Amino acid sequence: MATLNLPQGTYRGLEANDVESFRGIPFAYHPTRFAPPAPVTLSNPDKRSLDGEIDATTRGPMCPQTPSRLEMVTGPLPPDTGVLEEGTGCLSIFRPGGITLPLPIMVYVHGGGFVSGGSQVGWYDGERLAREGVIVIPIAYRLGAFGFLYGSTTSKHALGVQDLITALEWVHANAVSIGGDATRVCTFGQSAGGYLQQVLLDAVPHLIRRCIIQSSPGNSAQDVKQAKASRDLFLASLPQGRTPETVTTAEFLAAQTQTFIKNQTGAVPFLPTLEQVPGRSKVTTLQGQKHDIVIGWAADDERVFAMMEAGKQRVPLDQAKLPHDKYCTIDEWEAASVALANDLRSNGHEVTLYRLYWKPRGSLLGAVHCIDLPLLLGDAAAWDKAPLKGEATFEEIDVAGQPLRRMWAQFARDGTAPTAVHGVLEIR
Template structure:
């Protein structure tokens, strides 16, 4: 495999709590240690992905990592926006390493970390502009546009790709008009329908949080904020409490798009609602409930593709069907990530892959990484891929 240069923990911006990010220049220092992730409680999807790697947690988490075959040349750039229900995850996690994708496909891969939960989505009354989390993501893309040439990347060929909350973050950036300027193409995995908040809704959720916290959020401790955030989530019992704010006046933009969902995307959320643990056969037992809830992910993918096509851009639809034979989780939420990012070591504790040989995952992943990179290059890619279907728009 081609050698890859890895630059971790690059600080792209700085911000005080609840303040907009200020871009930072690259200092030229190459860090090898992983950077921080935003403070967070344990993920509700540990039963799918496994436990979070024990990285530093810091609300000053505007960092990114770059994976490049060489610091010379002009390669396509793929920027990953992680998911986690807008409250967990981080670009620095081993799950999101892009070295294999970069090496196989001769592209530059960037993983971005941004503020989450209250730190990224709290709305003061009469606020303006996008959510702070999206402001972080946009700042990262502006940093990439300014500096990626120093890492062998082409600032005019940037593809953003994201899963779940990361996928919907891309949809939000399109709504705010950043498509076509900061990125030219997008790949959205499991980007659910109806996740955006109006400003009024965002302020209402923030007031509920403030009532739960009982003190000034600007000076409250991180532990107090996380505890109140968890209590509010338990009270509201929603798929996502925090989410990006929609623009007051729609701007809108369109780019070439690849969007899709997993066949059993919603199964983990069904099991959480039912307080049931997955065992072999669980996916069949809850197939009807999963199909019903899957409209969030399937419908989100279809409506996004239709919207992009209506604006005269190219768009394709895919469904991820591969599943482990013994996990009981089917082709569920997050199962597509190991086929693109990370390593066997990073994913060895993931319950969704239980019983599967890494050689099979890597063989399918190699095809999938090629097609995703071809899309970033502006090419159509070679379908089919075992376990992944390219769907006609009419389906």
């Protein structure tokens, strides 16, 4: 067993293979569905044991969600995850045992198209990365219409973004207690989690020292007109006479699904709203504070989305007429990353670009979207049913990911940029 002493309580976690893990630690709560996140000061006394410690050995809840359309790549959510609308503001901590000096803190922002995933999913456990001498903290945020319904908050930031900001503030406030160095906070995340880092870099650049953006759909921003149209579709999908505040969780999710079905633009209907020219990212305002940033994509990022589109058209993949959007050509993923890198470099930031091209043995998906996740996070049990593995064993995946984990940790430690790895990573 391991213990973690925080101002909000003493937590009892697990220790294995020289890594301490603490799960389901609350960083915020919201008493009503669309309430802004309130910081946690004291943990729920009902979870305290007789000796006053709080159990942090089991996973906390996630935001309610429907099955991900990427199950054909990742497989279904690992079975030991639960949902609870009021309890989504929790995080996990993975740290090396026997900390004597403050360590870099790597804060993970999960992806899932802004509508799925969570900090408590086994895919995102950080034991293997923590063995490289860093503290890994996956953080949560409200998803879909729960976190990104336009007009549900008076703040300029969506509720999901407010949750992430509150989590980063929690990390800074508790850095000393967890053995971390608040001057070396490195955020990292994939897909929607990569995009949300772009938003955070605009919103709270002072809370982030370094950043790794993996396979971000960097040009998928939503303008106000699009956001209002998505809201109108959602409201029209609610049971008659009901409001977003009064429907049940199941009814809320059903309306969210109908919004996706009725949306004709091809864009995700629930995501951060930025006042900008449609289709361009707005991460160009980072002035006065230099950041070290790594941005990259997977060689076959687009393949699964092209497969989805071909399935809709009921034709072979090579015959499908794919719309010109970010999901269907590698040029779009690469172009979004390069454009973002150029914007950031023009503001004086140090940016390294990479392309990940490692492919599991026997995989028809190749270096597909999400392939970087098992290289960095999770364990054999979490990734057991993931089609992206192909015929590769988890041991093969673990070995292939070792240089990435080492470089990601070194970047968090001192800003050393990743270097090329034959068969895995090239630097652009």
